[in-house]
Ligand SMILES: C[C@@](CO)(OP(=O)(O)O)[C@H](O)COP(=O)(O)OP(=O)(O)OC[C@H]1O[C@@H](n2ccc(N)nc2=O)[C@H](O)[C@@H]1O
């Protein structure tokens with residue numbers, strides 16, 4: 001089976017509480033975006049994983065795709081499989097690429113072997129693989145709370161905008177980014193605000209709590225965000241714990257963007 005795990009962005013990200021287990025509660029709007037990679041799973045004699053495309057740090061045995069397979073194999077009678085991931089979403093980029101791979105593996109195995117696992121149960125398995133993983137089960141825009149595992153659907157109409165995503169290539173560790181934060185209650189009803197106000201009203205209001213600490217450590221990320229605003233973005237922000245920044249532009253009013261050659265820049269009509 002061939003599937004195409006996609007990235008996500010966070011529109012607004014408020015780290016509201018540090019929990020006794022060391023993890024943090026957050027409030028964020030998670031939105032799927034069509035920056036995709038390819039994941040193929042086939043029945044095989046022996047279970048193996050290999051990847052092509054962007055090199056993945058760590059050894060293949062630790063890959064989230066294999067972890068997802070092993071998690072289901074503990075509970076179901078799964079035959080061996082060969083997993084090929086063609087990695088195209090930058091890693092450690094605030095785009096949830098590894099998390100999407102894990103969850104798309106769960107979903108593919110569920111379908112291939114008719115395991116009949118409900119979305120709610122899949123979200124439970126996914127949450128054991130990573131905080132961002134449950135979102136990719138339904139993979140539609142939501143307001144997320146808890147550790148990123150409690151969802152309410154949100155109607156977000158971004159048609160007519162172009163989304164530009166810029167990855168400056170620096171790697172931000174999620175754990176380090178969280179450790180630099182002092183949690184505080186969100187000063188916004190994010191769902192209400194995003195649904196009542198178009199992106200023209202978001203600048204200066206819809207915040208990502210990670211930006212302050214991450215920008216101080218990696219000024220190139222702050223510069224990339226400023227560059228998007230200077231180029232006419234209606235709203236720009238960092239996604240997740242970085243390093244990717246995104247900008248929303250009016251589709252008919254799209255300037256020529258100037259970023260260093262080594263930056264990865266993608267744009268999508270929404
Ligand atoms: C910040 C967010 C926002 O969407 O995204 P990314 O920047 O990673 O894309 C997520 O909360 C990241 O989720 P994810 O990348 O899956 O994190 P995990 O692998 O579960 O955890 C990595 C580390 O981050 C910290 N962590 C993660 C999630 C959370 N709610 N509280 C935390 O404190 C913990 O120190 C944990 O050990």
Ligand SMILES: Nc1ncnc2c1ncn2[C@@H]1O[C@H](COP(=O)(O)OP(=O)(O)O)[C@@H](O)[C@H]1O
Pocket residue numbers: 056057058062063064065085090091092093094095096097098099100101102132174240242
């Ligand atoms: N399939 C995978 N793709 C990307 N990273 C993976 C994968 N499996 C395990 N990892 C590990 O997860 C970490 C990054 O996960 P990822 O979700 O891409 O980060 P982020 O959400 O911050 O962009 C890396 O340190 C990498 O070693």
